[in-house]
Structure formats: structure tokens, C-alpha cells
Amino acid sequence: MTQHRSATCLCGQVRVAVRGEPLRVGICHCANCHKESGSAFTFYAVWPVAQFEHSGQTTESRGQHFCPRCGSPMFSVDEHEAEIKLGSLSDVPSGLKPSYELWVKRREPWLQPIDGAVQYEEDRP
Numbered sequence: 063m064t065q066h067r068s069a070t071c072l073c074g075q076v077r078v079a080v081r082g083e084p085l086r087v088g089i090c091h092c093a094n095c096h097k098e099s100g101s102a103f104t105f106y107a108v109w110p111v112a113q114f115e116h117s118g119q120t121t122e123s124r125g126q127h128f129c130p131r132c133g134s135p136m137f138s139v140d141e142h143e144a145e146i147k148l149g150s151l152s153d154v155p156s157g158l159k160p161s162y163e164l165w166v167k168r169r170e171p172w173l174q175p176i177d178g179a180v181q182y183e184e185d186r187p
């Protein structure tokens with residue numbers, strides 16, 4: 063059976079649905095992710111764009127789509143792939159585990175490397 067996952071922004075105006083398993087799951091400690099999320103890292107996954115749908119109005123800034131009402135960061139999308147912020151998933155725990163970490167040189171020292179996840183000092187080469 064195909065896995066379906068849904069996500070919403072904090073106020074519920076923006077809805078996202080993805081089908082099937084993601085291509086990859088990661089977390090990122092880069093400066094942009096810190097600022098955009100207001101937190102120490104982002105947790106996200108990437109699906110083929112054909113397995114991604116969204117509804118509701120979004121505002122785009124630097125490629126990221128946000129809810130214009132509540133400000134939640136939701137996704138970025140190009141012609142091939144859609145990257146979803148997994149903090150917005152409706153069903154948690156998600157069953158998704160990061161297979162890699164980006165910008166680990168900026169990771170807060172009280173966070174441990176994720177067991178089994180490939181560690182990249184900066185972006186993926």
C-alpha cells in the first residue's frame with residue numbers, strides 16, 4: 063500500500079500531501095535554516111514533484127514557501143523535487159529518519175550526530 067502523508071501550517075491555511083516514500087531525509091544546520099526556522103536545525107524530506115500536492119496560498123522568499131497568515135515555513139519545489147519541512151506533518155512520529163546531516167560544523171555542541179547518518183561539513187558535494 064502506498065504511504066500517504068499530510069502536513070499543514072500552524073493556522074491550517076496551507077496543506078501539503080505527499081505519496082510514497084521520500085527520496086531522502088535529512089537535517090540541516092546551515093545559517094539559512096537556522097534563520098528561516100528560528101531553531102537549531104531543520105528536519106526535511108524530498109519527494110519527486112509528481113508525488114507532491116499543496117493547496118492554500120503561500121508567500122515565497124528565497125525559494126521557500128511560507129504561509130502568509132501564520133508564517134510557518136512549508137516547502138520548496140522545483141521542476142523535479144519538492145522538499146517538505148517535516149515539522150509540519152500531521153502524524154508524528156513520522157517514521158522518517160535522517161540519512162544525512164548538512165553543515166555539521168555549525169551543529170550546536172549539545173546535539174549528537176544521528177546514528178548512521180552521513181555527516182557533511184557543509185552542503186552535500
Ligand SMILES: [Zn+2]
Binds near residue numbers: 074132
Ligand atoms: Zn498558516
Ligand SMILES: [Zn+2]
Binds near residue numbers: 096
Ligand atoms: Zn540548511
